[in-house]
Structures are given as structure tokens and as C-alpha cells.
């Protein structure tokens with residue numbers, strides 16, 4: 001049995017990743033392809049605890065460097081406990097975010113340094129990188145509108161996270177950091193125009209994923 005494949009979905013909050021993950025899951029089922037869907041932060045029991053600290057505890061005043069290490073701790077556990085064993089079994093793994101988020105948000109957005117965060121990430125993943133990264137590119141203003149609407153209508157009552165409340169400039173910086181990563185890693189990172197209709201985006205995703213798994 002061959003090694004499984006790892007696919008990550010990246011982009012700003014509100015860029016439509018979750019809707020597209022749901023649609024991709026339905027497509028994988030119709031193709032009878034088994035897979036694991038997971039996320040960072042929060043893909044393990046430890047990760048769930050770290051996620052709470054990172055997103056919902058503003059009173060902790062977590063510093064940029066501490067924030068960086070917390071995301072990496074989540075990732076180290078996630079790769080060791082879930083992702084790498086699944087890949088070794090030949091399973092397809094799809095993760096909502098991976099280390100490109102750390103490079104874009106902490107490395108560039110928080111100013112910790114892209115190279116440093118990349119090195120820490122590769123330590124956390126034991127050198128492993130996604131086979132395919134799908135980047136949902138969207139103007140932060142449009143992304144903002146989508147998150148606001150979702151928060152009003154989904155009734156989940158999930159609080160706005162530390163990242164949701166950042167100023168608009170922060171999200172512009174993070175978007176550009178993602179685009180720079182994509183131009184530096186064109187074979188791995190594919191950029192999608194997330195302002196298109198969900199059905200069009202879905203077809204583009206199936207074309208990319210199909211190349212890897214069919």
C-alpha cells in the first residue's frame with residue numbers, strides 16, 4: 001500500500017473553506033474514496049485545549065512568540081498522533097489549515113519572521129509537507145462580510161476569535177503573505193479565486209484533488 005496523501009485548505013476566515021470542505025467530502029463519498037477530515041488548531045484532544053487558549057482567552061494576552069509555539073505544539077501533536085499514522089496506512093488526509101497559516105499569520109502578520117516560523121513548522125511536522133495546498137484567495141473586506149453573515153445566521157454563538165477582531169490591515173498583510181507563499185511554492189500551493197460561486201470553486205477543487213487521488 002502506498003503512502004496516503006495530505007491536502008491542506010488555506011485562506012482567510014470567511015473565504016469559504018468550510019463550505020468547500022463539506023462539498024469535497026460529499027464528492028469523495030460518491031467516489032468511494034476513504035479519507036480523514038481534520039483541522040489546525042484542534043485536530044487532537046490536546047489540540048482542542050490549545051485551540052481554546054488561542055482563540056477564546058483574550059485575557060491571557062498571549063505574546064506573538066508564545067502564540068507561535070502554541071500553534072506549533074498543536075501541530076506537533078497533530079502530525080505525530082493523527083496525520084502521519086494515517087498517511088502511513090495509505091489514507092487521504094484533508095486538513096482545514098496547516099503550517100502556511102502559521103507562516104502567514106504569525107510569521108508575517110505578527111512579525112515573528114517567516115523563515116523562523118517555517119523552520120519551526122517543519123520541526124513540528126517531522127519534515128512533512130502537504131502534497132497539495134489549496135489557497136482560497138479573497139479580498140479581506142469580502143471575507144469579513146461573509147464571517148459576519150455566518151455569525152448572525154448559524155446560531156452557533158461561537159465567539160469572535162482573536163484573529164476575527166484584528167484590524168483590516170492585518171488581514172490584508174496575511175492575504176499577501178499567503179499569495180507570496182503560493183508564488184514561492186507553485187507546485188504545491190494552488191490559488192483559487194474564492195469570490196466565484198461555490199459550485200465553480202468546487203469544480204476547480206475536484207479537478208485538483210482528482211489529479212492526486214483518482
Ligand code: TYD
Nearest residue numbers: 013040041071097098101102105106161163
Ligand atoms: P479556524 O479554525 O480556521 O477559525 P474559525 O473556526 O474561526 O473559522 O482557525 C482559527 C484561527 O487561527 C484563524 O483565524 C487562523 C488562525 N491560525 C493562525 O494564526 N496560525 C495557525 O498556524 C493556524 C493553524 C491558524
